[in-house]
Amino acid sequence: MPHFAKPPAGSWTEQYPDLGTAPVDYTDSIDPGFYEDERNAIFRRTWLNVGRVERIPRTGNYFTKELAAAGTSLIIVRGADKKVRAFHNVCRHRGNKLVWNDYPNEEVSGTCRQFTCKYHAWRYSLEGELTFVQQEGEFFDLDKKDFGLKEVACDVWEGFIFVNLDPQETLTEYLGDMAKGLEGYPFHEMTEVYTYKAEIGSNWKLFIDAFAEFYHAPVLHQKQATKDEADKLLGYGFEALHYQLFSPHSMISSWGGMAPPKDPSMVKPIERVLRSGLFGPWDRPDVDGLEPAQLPVGINPAKHRAWGTDSFEFFPNFTLLFWAPGWYLTYHYWPTAVDRHIFEANLYFVPPKNARERLAQELAAVTFKEYALQDANTLEATQTMIATRTVTEFPLCDQELLLRHLHKVVADKVEEYRDAAAR
Amino acid sequence: MPLPAEFADLERFQDWALPTEPERYAKRLASSMDEMQALYDAAMPRLEAALDHCDKYDFADLPDDVRTLMHLLQSVVMVSFPVECWSQPRVPDSGAAYLDLIAEPGF
Numbered sequence: 001m002p003h004f005a006k007p008p009a010g011s012w013t014e015q016y017p018d019l020g021t022a023p024v025d026y027t028d029s030i031d032p033g034f035y036e037d038e039r040n041a042i043f044r045r046t047w048l049n050v051g052r053v054e055r056i057p058r059t060g061n062y063f064t065k066e067l068a069a070a071g072t073s074l075i076i077v078r079g080a081d082k083k084v085r086a087f088h089n090v091c092r093h094r095g096n097k098l099v100w101n102d103y104p105n106e107e108v109s110g111t112c113r114q115f116t117c118k119y120h121a122w123r124y125s126l127e128g129e130l131t132f133v134q135q136e137g138e139f140f141d142l143d144k145k146d147f148g149l150k151e152v153a154c155d156v157w158e159g160f161i162f163v164n165l166d167p168q169e170t171l172t173e174y175l176g177d178m179a180k181g182l183e184g185y186p187f188h189e190m191t192e193v194y195t196y197k198a199e200i201g202s203n204w205k206l207f208i209d210a211f212a213e214f215y216h217a218p219v220l221h222q223k224q225a226t227k228d229e230a231d232k233l234l235g236y237g238f239e240a241l242h243y244q245l246f247s248p249h250s251m252i253s254s255w256g257g258m259a260p261p262k263d264p265s266m267v268k269p270i271e272r273v274l275r276s277g278l279f280g281p282w283d284r285p286d287v288d289g290l291e292p293a294q295l296p297v298g299i300n301p302a303k304h305r306a307w308g309t310d311s312f313e314f315f316p317n318f319t320l321l322f323w324a325p326g327w328y329l330t331y332h333y334w335p336t337a338v339d340r341h342i343f344e345a346n347l348y349f350v351p352p353k354n355a356r357e358r359l360a361q362e363l364a365a366v367t368f369k370e371y372a373l374q375d376a377n378t379l380e381a382t383q384t385m386i387a388t389r390t391v392t393e394f395p396l397c398d399q400e401l402l403l404r405h406l407h408k409v410v411a412d413k414v415e416e417y418r419d420a421a422a423r
Numbered sequence: 424m425p426l427p428a429e430f431a432d433l434e435r436f437q438d439w440a441l442p443t444e445p446e447r448y449a450k451r452l453a454s455s456m457d458e459m460q461a462l463y464d465a466a467m468p469r470l471e472a473a474l475d476h477c478d479k480y481d482f483a484d485l486p487d488d489v490r491t492l493m494h495l496l497q498s499v500v501m502v503s504f505p506v507e508c509w510s511q512p513r514v515p516d517s518g519a520a521y522l523d524l525i526a527e528p529g530f
Contacts, residue, residue, distance in 0.1 A: 192528045193526065193528065194524060194526070194527050194528065195524070195525050195526035195527075196522050196523065196524050196525065197522070197523050197525050198520070198521055198522045198523060220516070223508060223509060223515045223516070224504075224508060224514075225508075226508075268503065268504075268507045268508065269467065269503075269507060270467070270470075270499070270500065270503040270507065273467070273470050273471065274470075274500070343522075345522075351528075352482065352530075353482060354477070354478045354482045355474055355477030355478050355482060355485075355489075355493055355496075355530075356474045356477075356478055358482065358493070358528075358530055359474065359493075359496055359497070359500060361528075362497055362500050363500050363503075365444075365524075365527075366500050366501060366503075366504070367504075369522055369524070370504055370514040370517075372522050373514050373517040373520045373521070373522055374514060374515075374516050374517050374520075376517075376520040376521075376522060377516060377517045377518040377519070377520035380518075380519075380520075
């Protein structure tokens with residue numbers, strides 16, 4: 001007996017006939033040739049989020065981003081004109097990586113007035129112009145104007161910085177209606193950040209799969225709750241409030257009655273004292289735009305009073321997740337090989353005004369990590385067994401619509417790229 | 424730095440007053456359940472009073488002893504899952520997975 005209504009088509013999935021309902025082939029997550037084509041078809045020509053503007057608030061603030069899947073490293077920097085730009089991280093003289101510290105493959109951040117190459121001291125302005133050449137007179141007809149840093153398309157949406165090595169459309173066109181529905185959320189007020197990173201032994205899509213469905217939640221995470229609560233959740237199973245595809249993007253909306261819980265005995269003692277837990281601090285921060293009626297139209301699309309959290313999957317590898325009590329987090333999945341990726345998570349809160357608020361956020365952050373560790377641990381095991389090719393097709397249920405959609409979009413993009421390459 | 428005089432009873436847990444999450448997480452993994460239970464049992468009844476004490480001060484400018492108390496409270500949060508749920512230092516079913524907190528807000 002369903003607890004929440006399904007659409008008239010009978011299921012969420014059947015609203016989208018192109019997806020079908022057949023088992024899904026996961027060869028896309030183990031085939032090295034397919035991964036190479038994904039790099040060209042997707043990561044080298046799609047808008048990719050590389051973080052928030054608050055990371056580089058002032059002129060000269062910069063960070064580097066290693067994009068293994070796109071085959072490059074970028075410098076993201078705020079110029080004297082306050083504009084955020086992205087450049088390939090390569091010196092025009094003889095190709096040395098321009099910005100790095102002790103280890104060339106590690107991402108760095110900082111503040112500078114100009115970029116100076118370690119090798120022969122060529123210098124570039126924050127806007128990418130070549131400004132100084134050591135022993136310039138030794139060169140032959142060298143015009144500095146012709147040797148600025150190679151710029152990459154870079155644009156900002158609601159404070160999120162996106163880059164694209166080969167744009168097929170503008171960022172606004174690419175983000176489309178899903179993003180429009182989120183505009184106005186007070187992202188800029190949430191500057192208290194917790195940043196997590198791990199290298200995961202699985203294809204990048206498998207971790208998106210893990211976070212894009214909550215069918216697993218009452219099972220995999222049952223040891224995180226009090227016994228009675230865990231048993232109850234397992235008995236209910238999971239049903240979302242709403243799903244919507246904005247292909248290539250998608251979203252899932254979920255209930256969540258735990259912040260604050262109806263019955264305090266449902267939660268652990270520390271949660272009762274600190275008034276916080278997995279869904280975050282129970283007391284909404286005092287910031288405009290977070291009351292349920294003020295939220296942007298795209299959040300809690302079913303306008304359900306039991307709403308708890310929404311996940312927005314921006315294709316290919318950026319998740320934006322909102323929690324009802326008034327904070328958000330992001331996930332990024334950066335492929336490094338067919339069976340490896342770097343996972344990043346950032347939690348964003350309104351800065352706490354006092355110790356009590358700070359510890360409530362601490363409990364949310366600690367809780368987040370414990371859940372994520374369980375999620376991460378299934379992935380390598382899944383990757384290993386899919387790679388045996390003993391089983392190649394897997395039945396996905398209606399609560400796994402976003403996974404079915406992700407693998408279809410990736411397959412379509414790769415096929416389109418292969419067809420174009422064959423012509 | 425010692426704890427505020429009002430919390431001298433928690434002084435014996437000062438080695439838990441660690442300023443960063445990686446240190447607190449590592450100490451949790453290296454501790455026995457008895458050690459964590461002792462911290463939890465001593466600190467939980469004092470949690471409300473400790474929060475009230477910390478909030479007598481401007482959060483942007485905490486005295487050093489209050490900061491030490493806050494770090495101890497962060498460790499109480501850190502051990503709460505093992506003590507309240509798992510009876511083991513590491514989250515169940517997490518195998519070799521790791522997730523490093525590489526940037527956390529200071530205070």
